[in-house]
């Protein structure tokens with residue numbers, strides 16, 4: 191099929207996520223990929239600074255992963271986890287090694303489902319423990335937790351929500367501290383502890399006996415790469431313990447080495463009760479997600495009665511080929527020390543882009559591992575966000591130089607002003623230098 195025909199058919203049939211087809215502009219139609227690079231149907235190569243959508247942590251073109259999945263498809267393509275199969279067993283064990291804890295794993299297919307599953311497990315857990323009144327979840331403004339009616343209710347980004355209401359009831363939002371926007375006279379740590387205090391107060395106002403848990407990404411990713419103060423994360427864990435709430439960590443983006451640790455929460459020394467994951471678990475090669483639940487929380491589900499059990503089937507969850515591929519993905523990341531690489535290379539890039547801070551519109555650069563947010567403002571004094579057009583231009587300028595970057599999702603009007611970077615963890619040193627060079631060129635207007 192010719193390129194023109196493909197573009198025409200794409201514009202006729204494919205419903206792209208988030209934005210419609212732009213008149214007079216061909217969409218990026220990706221045809222092949224290798225390492226950290228993607229190539230479109232016109233043969234243009236781009237360094238994929240967003241790893242697809244924060245997914246391809248081990249990089250593109252991993253033949254070993256494809257072979258592992260193919261072999262499994264030949265051997266035994268499908269069986270549900272009402273029974274079990276070898277790839278699910280192997281992957282559950284490996285995930286426990288990565289989690290450095292003792293967790294039982296429920297498999298599904300997407301980050302949204304992993305979070306929905308976490309909410310249902312948490313609610314039923316409280317039921318089983320004789321506290322059926324605990325149904326609410328505390329989540330944070332700016333965070334994204336998925337597209338389904340529960341995960342979207344947990345999401346703290348109004349623009350994504352208001353036309354789809356009513357969403358699932360029982361989600362209460364609180365502020366997440368943002369190091370760049372701290373009330374005057376306070377340190378970031380003081381403001382962070384103030385936010386934690388307000389979270390605790392919210393639990394009290396809601397009455398703790400109605401609250402099931404707190405869901406948070408350790409670092410808010412799509413909402414603007416907000417790196418918390420370590421005291422805040424610890425404090426949230428303390429609040430959960432104090433009031434009997436389950437702490438759910440959404441590791442859909444932060445997991446699998448993105449932040450320089452296996453999982454994001456490991457940067458902060460906490461032990462979440464439930465960990466949800468997707469994307470990087472297969473480096474995006476096949477759909478797979480998981481909800482990891484501390485073993486002690488599984489106890490009340492073990493009863494004799496059917497009503498004791500978790501009454502959820504997920505037909506495709508834990509698909510054997512996807513599990514097999516995930517195991518291989520994690521083996522490769524271990525063999526190539528990609529988590530360590532994320533930490534070291536991320537820190538180096540952070541140093542190399544420090545000169546960007548001198549640019550009048552670069553308000554704040556945030557980084558953890560190979561996760562970056564560069565917040566752009568019109569004025570460093572007022573911190574007024576740049577326009578959507580300016581952000582669009584920066585992204586377009588990078589693209590025209592062969593670099594794909596992203597931006598944070600809608601938060602409140604005007605605050606989609608952070609450009610984001612989350613490149614494959616195995617990109618070469620040259621790729622890293624190219625990212626730095628391109629950003630410098632774009633901000634210098636060369």
Ligand code: PMP
Pocket residue numbers: 299300301302303305334335336337407411412440441442443468469
């Ligand atoms: N949680 C977070 C933090 C995410 O970034 C996403 C997706 N971007 C999801 C959940 C939902 O994942 P999915 O799109 O696989 O449903």
